[in-house]
Amino acid sequence: MKEIFALLKSHRSIRKYKPEPIPDDLLENILISARQAPTSSNIQAYSIIVVKDKEKKAKLAHLCGDQSYVASCPVFLAICPDLHRLQQVCELRGYKSNDRFIEMFIVAVVDAALVAQNILVASEASGLGVCMIGGIRNNPGQVCDLLKLPERVFPLMGICLGYPDHDPMVKPRLPDDVVIHREEYSDNNFAKLIKEYDSLIKATGLYDGPKRKVSSPDGREIPDDDYSWSEHTSRRVASTDPIALRDHMRRFLLDREFGLE
Numbered sequence: 001m002k003e004i005f006a007l008l009k010s011h012r013s014i015r016k017y018k019p020e021p022i023p024d025d026l027l028e029n030i031l032i033s034a035r036q037a038p039t040s041s042n043i044q045a046y047s048i049i050v051v052k053d054k055e056k057k058a059k060l061a062h063l064c065g066d067q068s069y070v071a072s073c074p075v076f077l078a079i080c081p082d083l084h085r086l087q088q089v090c091e092l093r094g095y096k097s098n099d100r101f102i103e104m105f106i107v108a109v110v111d112a113a114l115v116a117q118n119i120l121v122a123s124e125a126s127g128l129g130v131c132m133i134g135g136i137r138n139n140p141g142q143v144c145d146l147l148k149l150p151e152r153v154f155p156l157m158g159i160c161l162g163y164p165d166h167d168p169m170v171k172p173r174l175p176d177d178v179v180i181h182r183e184e185y186s187d188n189n190f191a192k193l194i195k196e197y198d199s200l201i202k203a204t205g206l207y208d209g210p211k212r213k214v215s216s217p218d219g220r221e222i223p224d225d226d227y228s229w230s231e232h233t234s235r236r237v238a239s240t241d242p243i244a245l246r247d248h249m250r251r252f253l254l255d256r257e258f259g260l261e
């Protein structure tokens with residue numbers, strides 16, 4: 001097993017998997033270990049749906065925006081914030097749950113995200129490759145139907161698991177000084193540091209080729225040389241594309257009985 005710092009620093013998302021199955025005992029061990037993640041007040045407000053069925057994975061791949069690796073990975077996990085179980089617990093004890101506030105929603109989402117990251121780390125430590133899938137929120141209602149999720153449970157993210165069949169690069173992260181602030185928030189040297197990061201990412205070829213670029217929301221065209229992380233990310237953040245924005249999410253959550261007060 002790799003030393004933990006080396007393991008964390010070597011993370012990269014894997015999108016091609018060998019057909020080789022994941023041994024059941026390994027998968028169980030990953031899930032059980034990951035579930036020791038901290039959880040707000042020990043409420044454990046999430047559920048994990050383990051999907052191995054080929055047909056179901058193919059349907060999910062389509063619903064996740066035609067991401068083929070959702071179908072080709074041997075195991076797909078749907079990570080779901082779950083307030084349904086807590087409501088049932090209240091009923092068992094004769095209480096009416098008062099979960100209409102957005103705080104409870106945040107608690108459930110954070111619990112789910114923490115267990116998801118633990119799954120990623122345990123999997124990578126075991127030689128598996130992982131890709132998290134936010135595309136599961138492209139068509140969340142249909143995913144709920146397919147996985148028979150009750151109200152107050154929704155698919156936050158998917159996780160593809162399998163033995164890696166490619167060796168993509170480890171993507172450099174933003175400079176530490178942009179992200180880590182000492183004692184107080186600071187924008188010092190922001191533009192310079194982002195420019196340096198753009199140069200670093202440009203050199204990796206991450207956004208080379210038209211397929212890897214995002215189109216500009218205002219239709220502007222820029223030289224290839226000027227397209228790097230800040231342009232890519234700005235286009236993503238400034239996007240008006242309803243699919244990228246997933247502008248259905250608020251309505252969807254309200255319809256699933258998540259209180260967002």
Ligand SMILES: Cc1cc2nc3c(=O)[nH]c(=O)nc-3n(C[C@H](O)[C@H](O)[C@H](O)COP(=O)(O)O)c2cc1C
Nearest residue numbers: 011012013015067131132133134135136157170171
């Ligand atoms: C919550 C979340 C959702 C993601 N959704 C997708 C996805 O739908 N499809 C995909 O190919 N990658 C997805 N990713 C992977 C990111 O694109 C990836 O982590 C990021 O580009 C950094 O690359 P790296 O993981 O290789 O370091 C997701 C990652 C996270 C954390």
